[in-house]
Structure formats: C-alpha cells, structure tokens
Amino acid sequence: MTLIRHDLWAPPTVDKRGYPGIGKTRALAQIKHVVYHSAEGWRGNIMPIQNDPNREASWPMTVLLDGTKWMHYQVEDICWINGNPTANIEGFGVEFEGVKGTPITDAQVKAGAEIYTDLKAICPNLGPPILGQGFEEHRRVSGGATTCPNDRIRWSDIRALVTAPLPKEEDDMFIITETDGQKRVYVVGGCGRKRYVGGPAELGVFVHIAKLPSYNVTSAQAAAIPDELQPGNVTVAGAVVAAELKKKDWR
Numbered sequence: 001m002t003l004i005r006h007d008l009w010a011p012p013t014v015d016k017r018g019y020p021g022i023g024k025t026r027a028l029a030q031i032k033h034v035v036y037h038s039a040e041g042w043r044g045n046i047m048p049i050q051n052d053p054n055r056e057a058s059w060p061m062t063v064l065l066d067g068t069k070w071m072h073y074q075v076e077d078i079c080w081i082n083g084n085p086t087a088n089i090e091g092f093g094v095e096f097e098g099v100k101g102t103p104i105t106d107a108q109v110k111a112g113a114e115i116y117t118d119l120k121a122i123c124p125n126l127g128p129p130i131l132g133q134g135f136e137e138h139r140r141v142s143g144g145a146t147t148c149p150n151d152r153i154r155w156s157d158i159r160a161l162v163t164a165p166l167p168k169e170e171d172d173m174f175i176i177t178e179t180d181g182q183k184r185v186y187v188v189g190g191c192g193r194k195r196y197v198g199g200p201a202e203l204g205v206f207v208h209i210a211k212l213p214s215y216n217v218t219s220a221q222a223a224a225i226p227d228e229l230q231p232g233n234v235t236v237a238g239a240v241v242a243a244e245l246k247k248k249d250w251r
C-alpha cells in the first residue's frame with residue numbers, strides 16, 4: 001500500500017471503502033486521473049463527515065486553504081467521493097477546503113500540483129495534466145449530477161506548475177545513489193532532469209522529509225538515465241530508473 005507526500009496522516013474512525021464484488025482496493029495501474037472537488041466547507045467539517053458511518057462519503061486527501069495536506073486513506077483504497085464505482089476506481093479524489101465563489105488559494109494550487117506529480121510517479125496510467133485526461137472534476141465523472149467543484153479549481157495554474165521546465169525541489173520523485181568509490185546522490189525531477197544534490201547525508205534528509213523512493217546504482221547505470229526528458233514524461237523517468245536499477249531499495 002502506498003502513501004504520497006502529506007502533512008498529516010488522518011485516517012477516519014470508520015472504514016468506508018470499496019464495493020461488494022470489487023473489493024476495497026485497486027491497483028495503482030487502474031488510476032487514470034485526479035478528481036479535484038470543492039469541499040463546500042471548512043476544516044472543522046472534514047473529519048466529522050469522514051467519521052460518520054451514516055454518511056456515504058469518504059475521500060483519500062483534503063487540502064486546506066493554507067495548502068496543508070491531510071491524507072485519510074492510502075492511494076490504492078477505493079473511496080466514495082466521485083459519484084459512481086467507475087469514477088471511484090479510476091479517480092483519485094481530493095477535497096479542497098472552501099466554498100463556491102472563491103477560487104482555490106495559491107497554496108492549494110501548489111498542493112494540487114504536488115499531488116498530481118506524486119501520483120504521476122507511481123501510477124503508470126495516470127493521464128497527462130489536461131482536463132478530461134489526467135485532470136477531472138466531480139460534475140464530469142459523475143455525469144453532471146453535481147455542480148462540484150463550482151469553478152473553484154484553477155486547472156491552468158496547476159498545469160503550469162506541473163509542467164514547469166525547472167521542477168522545484170519538492171516536486172522531485174526519485175533519489176539515486178551512485179556507488180563508485182564515493183557515494184553521490186542524484187534526484188530525477190518532475191521533468192526527468194537528473195541533478196546532483198550531494199552525498200549520503202543529503203540523501204538521508206531527503207528520504208526523511210519527502211519519503212521518496214531511493215535506489216543504489218552504479219556509475220554506469222546513473223549515466224544511462226537521461227539528463228533531460230520532456231515535461232509530462234515523468235513515468236518514462238520512473239521506468240528507466242526501475243528497469244536500470246532492478247528496484248533495489250536503498251533503505
């Protein structure tokens with residue numbers, strides 16, 4: 001089971017997952033898009049709804065106005081948020097604090113970009129960052145039975161962060177150690193750019209803070225990783241790393 005970057009692990013007291021005959025979990029490969037919702041409420045409403053056994057609502061993540069990310073379920077868990085079983089299996093739902101009439105904050109835009117980026121690194125069939133592909137909305141996947149997210153989600157701004165040519169440090173996804181007498185640490189960023197960041201001490205910090213996967217590699221293997229890939233090709237970077245490194249966990 002899998003978590004992505006978050007600030008608070010906040011599991012509900014009630015297990016509201018899955019469907020009879022389908023089960024409670026899905027494979028990462030079944031996830032095709034993020035579905036961003038308007039919470040139509042505030043942080044104090046979140047856990048009471050998640051914990052209410054009589055309310056058929058559950059979702060894996062909440063993003064508060066200040067960008068704080070709460071994670072409630074693991075990525076593979078099938079929650080009840082997107083309106084129907086198919087939408088709940090194919091979509092990763094996130095509630096954004098706030099109400100209709102107020103676009104999400106800059107901090108929420110940044111968090112939304114991070115969530116997409118993290119999922120893109122681990123979900124091989126997550127679509128590109130385009131509405132109708134890797135980006136989706138409740139009213140679209142549910143067949144129009146809701147107005148959520150009420151025009152609050154700033155998709156173009158999220159896309160701009162996701163596809164930025166120079167990824168920020170916190171958008172990096174893979175940490176590489178190179179063993180050739182000296183240990184070196186590389187990060188493969190959101191655009192597949194390979195970057196030297198330091199030695200084992202820095203690696204320890206990155207692993208601790210960002211909870212990123214890391215791998216031991218030889219200098220030849222590190223050289224085989226492309227210095228640059230096209231934006232959006234993050235799974236290519238991941239596939240190269242996985243194939244070259246045989247998924248040997250550093251920790």
Ligand SMILES: [Zn+2]
Binds near residue numbers: 038138148
């Ligand atoms: Zn919704």
